[in-house]
Amino acid sequence: MRPSADTQVPVIELRDFSAPAAPGARVAVLRGLNLRIEAGEQVAVIGASGAGKSTLLMALACAVQPLAGSLSLFGTNPWQLSSAERQRLRARLFLAPQVPPLPPRQRVVTAVLAGRLPAMSLLSSVATLWHPQRADLAEAALAALDVADKLWHRVDRLSGGERQRVGLARALVSQAELWLVDEPLSALDPSRALQVIDTLIDSARREKRTLVCSLHQVAVARERFPRIVALRAGECVYDGPAAGLDDDALRALYAGTPAPDAPPVPPAAAALPETMCR
Amino acid sequence: MRAAPLPSARLHDPALLRRGSMLLAAAVLLWPLLVWTEFNPATLFDARSLRATWRFVSDFVPPKHDAAFLAELARETWRTVAIATAGLTLAWLIAVPLALVATARLSVSALAGHIGVLPFVLRQGVRWVLIVLRSIPELVWALVFVRVVGLGPTAGVLAIAIAYGGMLGKVYAEILESSDPAPTQALLRNGSGRLQALLFGALPACSSELVSYTVYRWECAIRSSVVLGFVGAGGLGQQLDSATKMFAGAEVGAILLVFIALVALSDRVSAALRKVTA
Numbered sequence: 001m002r003p004s005a006d007t008q009v010p011v012i013e014l015r016d017f018s019a020p021a022a023p024g025a026r027v028a029v030l031r032g033l034n035l036r037i038e039a040g041e042q043v044a045v046i047g048a049s050g051a052g053k054s055t056l057l058m059a060l061a062c063a064v065q066p067l068a069g070s071l072s073l074f075g076t077n078p079w080q081l082s083s084a085e086r087q088r089l090r091a092r093l094f095l096a097p098q099v100p101p102l103p104p105r106q107r108v109v110t111a112v113l114a115g116r117l118p119a120m121s122l123l124s125s126v127a128t129l130w131h132p133q134r135a136d137l138a139e140a141a142l143a144a145l146d147v148a149d150k151l152w153h154r155v156d157r158l159s160g161g162e163r164q165r166v167g168l169a170r171a172l173v174s175q176a177e178l179w180l181v182d183e184p185l186s187a188l189d190p191s192r193a194l195q196v197i198d199t200l201i202d203s204a205r206r207e208k209r210t211l212v213c214s215l216h217q218v219a220v221a222r223e224r225f226p227r228i229v230a231l232r233a234g235e236c237v238y239d240g241p242a243a244g245l246d247d248d249a250l251r252a253l254y255a256g257t258p259a260p261d262a263p264p265v266p267p268a269a270a271a272l273p274e275t276m277c278r
Numbered sequence: 279m280r281a282a283p284l285p286s287a288r289l290h291d292p293a294l295l296r297r298g299s300m301l302l303a304a305a306v307l308l309w310p311l312l313v314w315t316e317f318n319p320a321t322l323f324d325a326r327s328l329r330a331t332w333r334f335v336s337d338f339v340p341p342k343h344d345a346a347f348l349a350e351l352a353r354e355t356w357r358t359v360a361i362a363t364a365g366l367t368l369a370w371l372i373a374v375p376l377a378l379v380a381t382a383r384l385s386v387s388a389l390a391g392h393i394g395v396l397p398f399v400l401r402q403g404v405r406w407v408l409i410v411l412r413s414i415p416e417l418v419w420a421l422v423f424v425r426v427v428g429l430g431p432t433a434g435v436l437a438i439a440i441a442y443g444g445m446l447g448k449v450y451a452e453i454l455e456s457s458d459p460a461p462t463q464a465l466l467r468n469g470s471g472r473l474q475a476l477l478f479g480a481l482p483a484c485s486s487e488l489v490s491y492t493v494y495r496w497e498c499a500i501r502s503s504v505v506l507g508f509v510g511a512g513g514l515g516q517q518l519d520s521a522t523k524m525f526a527g528a529e530v531g532a533i534l535l536v537f538i539a540l541v542a543l544s545d546r547v548s549a550a551l552r553k554v555t556a
Binding site for chain 1: 386387388389390394458460461463464465466467468469470471473474475477478479482483485486555556
């Protein structure tokens with residue numbers, strides 16, 4: 001059930017879109033993608049490892065420049081904007097990478113509230129460093145993901161699963177209209193995974209945000225998301241309701257790769273930077 | 279029929295030859311340098327020079343410790359600490375803004391690949407300013423400022439401020455660049471400002487290194503105030519200068535003990551601050 005397409009500007013529109021995996025690279029990982037996502041939709045992106053799921057989310061977050069084709073976010077092409085205007089556009093979206101980018105020596109409350117930085121003045125962000133004014137928001141987001149007891153802990157004291165949920169709590173407190181979430185379940189056990197995905201979908205629905213979420217857990221994607229986009233070798237091979245994706249299509253999607261529901265290797269926790277020797 | 283290689287041949291380290299020849303090349307290159315610098319270890323053990331050295335050093339003990347001298351020593355110590363601290367504070371004020379401009383870690387344009395032309399030129403320009411500031415020795419800056427503000431501590435403070443501003447700025451920028459880029463980039467990608475990304479992403483990871491390098495530079499400033507004292511910038515250096523010129527070994531010994539105490543103090547302060555920021 002998509003909203004009528006013509007009356008409103010889509011949040012995302014890709015036309016013959018090609019993009020590399022990393023900024024500055026010349027090899028297209030996404031090839032000729034056409035995609036249109038309306039405001040308030042919840043879309044799961046599935047596909048084998050290396051199919052381009054993370055690249056798609058990076059490209060949608062204006063983190064990699066397209067090689068060809070066009071990207072339109074909220075009705076504007078971010079790559080035709082000035083650097084400052086593009087930075088303002090970036091405040092309207094939130095990219096949650098697979099490995100949560102949290103500084104190890106930071107407290108959880110600060111790491112979560114960093115999701116609200118684009119909406120905060122410099123003065124109030126300095127004040128937040130000293131004493132978090134909106135600890136209640138961080139606490140509510142952490143509670144929704146069942147890690148509220150870690151509010152005042154340090155990030156490097158967390159387990160991998162807790163760290164991942166703290167990274168998602170940062171998305172929950174952000175005021176972005178578009179959430180781009182890269183494999184939010186990679187470090188979670190199956191029951192925890194369902195709770196987290198339900199929390200993401202429910203709060204996206206409630207707050208009328210658009211959610212694009214890449215997933216390795218195909219069963220979760222089919223069960224919880226109204227719309228699925230399947231990528232294979234950088235091309236879109238399926239785009240439609242979850243019900244339309246049958247087992248044969250899935251087998252073709254993952255052909256030549258291990259079983260789709262095999263738990264992916266959890267990402268290594270971000271290492272502490274090498275200590276300086278001066 | 280070819281025989282399988284003997285175990286000794288299979289276990290032959292292919293890098294061994296290259297390492298050996300690199301070592302040889304380094305030795306061949308270093309030898310002329312030793313000749314040019316007239317480095318001859320034998321003179322260290324020459325009986326006559328050993329006797330002269332012993333006469334000079336044996337005067338150091340016992341250090342001079344009458345009340346009048348100690349009172350003057352305390353006054354000059356305080357002046358030295360004041361010169362180093364004031365100089366380093368000014369250097370910090372010069373270094374921080376320059377480092378923030380110079381570091382590529384906080385570049386918004388570099389987020390999606392290439393640094394823009396204007397930011398690149400600005401960054402290189404600031405790097406050159408830092409190079410000029412620190413490549414001129416503080417002694418030369420002091421000689422310049424003695425002519426501007428006259429003999430006294432002010433010239434020393436200004437000389438340290440300028441030269442150390444260049445050093446701090448360069449190293450601050452490089453410490454920021456050597457930290458894990460993910461937290462800072464994630465914040466910039468989600469629309470945070472540069473200073474916000476610095477405060478919430480880079481500083482938690484770098485604070486320890488930044489603090490310990492700054493305290494180390496304070497220690498260097500204490501030492502370099504000696505050289506500045508020789509050109510009349512005041513403090514312990516000026517005392518050391520007159521003591522050595524008058525062959526007052528006992529005074530020199532006392533002054534050196536103060537230096538050891540100050541360096542030990544800075545070492546303890548640095549260790550304590552690292553514990554706090556770890």
